[in-house]
Amino acid sequence: MAIVQAPPAAAPAHPRPASRDTAIDFVRALCVLGVVLLHAIMVGVTVSEGGPLFENASDGTAWIAPLSWLLQVMPLFFVIGGFSGSIAYRRLHERGGSAVDFVAGRVHRLLRPAMYVVAAVALALAALTVAGVPAELIATAGFRYGQPLWFLGVFLLCQALLPWLVSAHRRAPLRAIGALALAAVVVDVVRAATGVEGLGFLNLGFVWLTLQQLGFFLADGSIDALSRKVRGTAGLGALLVLAVTFLAGVYSPDLIANINPPTTALLLVGVAHTSLLSLHRARIERFSRRPLVAGFTGFVTRRAMTIYLWHMPMLLLMAGTTAVFSLTAGISLPALDSAEWWAGRPLWLAVALALTALAALAFSRFETQSPPVATASTHRLVLGTLSGLIGIVLLLVLGTSVATAVIAIALIAGALRLASLSAHVPVRGGTLGLL
Structure with missing residues (x-):
């Protein structure tokens, strides 16, 4: 993790105005909305004689592949993360900050809201246990909650490595992104040749780091400097190659299936x-400067990580409430993917968005509050980042239970303590453009 000692980034070749880029902020807000909608539509609740069942409503369906082309926004998420991160790092350096200060700020912005939502989930699981809910259902809820946390862990890793990768981009931009992309391709080839699926999880690093690196080219103006013909040809070429891989059976046309690993x-x-x-x-x-659009963008931008962290607990709350209502009222629930099920999706999605927005309003202060002022050393920061990553991986690998949540909270709290910010850098909550 010597990465945080990397020299600061040079100013972009085509620097942007000092104000926030409203187009990028709007697209990022749409990405957050897309993630919530995708996960909401995939939640399936049915009730059988044995009790409630919580399933992935998209399993075995024909609609998930075309829908994934619209709502698989994670690649763009990481491109924008690279764009915003590189600009934020440059601006921080201009104010006298260092790579250590940048990474420490990212650790606090990402892990502080996570600690509170994990604590809330732990309390909810404990309450369900006391209420006598079957252990199998509690384990399912914990598993479903923990699934989206892969993004938190991977994004934290990418942002921790950002100062070093920005430096590599400044020295040799094509070589840096080429090395990462080649590593990702090699992982896929070896995985396919050996049949060892676990090898694919190495691309949790290489794929997302490559996409973050692509964001650096957007931030320094290199992409915008290309002719529209070149940019259009690159995009169309990527789609054509993608279509060929689908037809050849190399990759699934379901882009959701291509994310794990x-x-x-x-x-x-x-x-x-x-x-x-x-x-x-x-x-x-x-378009992003229109009042209503700007209002939506501003709401999401200030609360992006809070929305991401809280949308799954809200969906689980909705699923549980639906099952309880069905059991107590004796009303049967429609079969997944049936006409009746689809008829109820608009209301389901609207409620999911409303509850997530309310949670974001209630808990966003943990994301935007100013970090504590202390002295962070490189050694402490490395230990803190690793502590936070271990806490997240624990929830992913072992599942979220009361015990694993308590351990994860302790690890995350330790990470925040170790990654305290340097007193000489004025970092205010929300000013660095988190995602």
């Missing part, structure tokens, strides 16, 4: 997304 198909999606964003950025900028 990540495949290099997501790199092609990221190139296509970035091409579209670059080509239409001026139009998006103008």
Whole structure:
């Protein structure tokens, strides 16, 4: 983790204005909305003679593949993360900050809201246990909650490595992104040749780091400097290659299936997304300044991580409430993917968005409050980052239970303590453009 000692980034070749980029903020807000909608539509609740069943409503369906082309926004998420992170790092350096200060700020912005939501989930699981809910259902709820946390862990890793990777981009941009992309391809090839599926999880690093690196090119103006023909050809070429891999059976046309573990198909999606964003950025900028659009963007931008962390607990609350209502009222629930089930999806999605928004309003202060002022050393920061990562991985690998949640909270609290910010850098909550 000597990465945090990397020299600061040079100013972009085509620097952006000091104000926030409203087009990028709007697209990021749409990505957050897309994630919530995708997870909400995948939640399936039915009740049988044996009790309630919580399933993935998209399993074995024909609609998930085309829907994934619309709502698989994670590649763009990481491109924008690279864009925002590199600019935030440069601005922090201009104010006298260092790589240590940047990573410490990221650790606090990402892990502080996570600690509170994990604590809330632990209390909820404990209450369900006391209430006599079957252990199997509690374990299912804990598993479902923990699934989206992969993003928190991977994004934390990417942001911790960002100062070093920005430095590598400054020295040799094509070589840096090429090495990461090649590593991702090699992982896929070896995985396919050996049949060892576990090897694919190495791309939790290589795929997402490559996409973050692509965001650096967007931030320094390199992509916008290309002709519209070149950018359009790159995007169309990525889509054509992607289609060939689908037809050849290399990758699944379901882009959700390509995320666990990540495949290099997501790199092609990221190139296509970035091409579209670059080509239409001026139009998006103008649209993003409309009052209603700006209001939506501002709400989400200030609460992006809180929304991400709380949307799954809200969905689980909805699923549990639906099952209890069905059992107590004696009303049967429609079969998953039936016409009746689809008829109820608009209301389901609306309630999911409303509850998530309310949770974001209630808990966003943990994301935006100023970090404590102390002295952070590189050694402490490395230990803190690793402590936070271990806590997240624990919930992912072992599942979220009261015991694992308590351990994770302790590890995250330790991470926050170790990654306290340097007193000489004025870092205010929300000013660094988290995602």
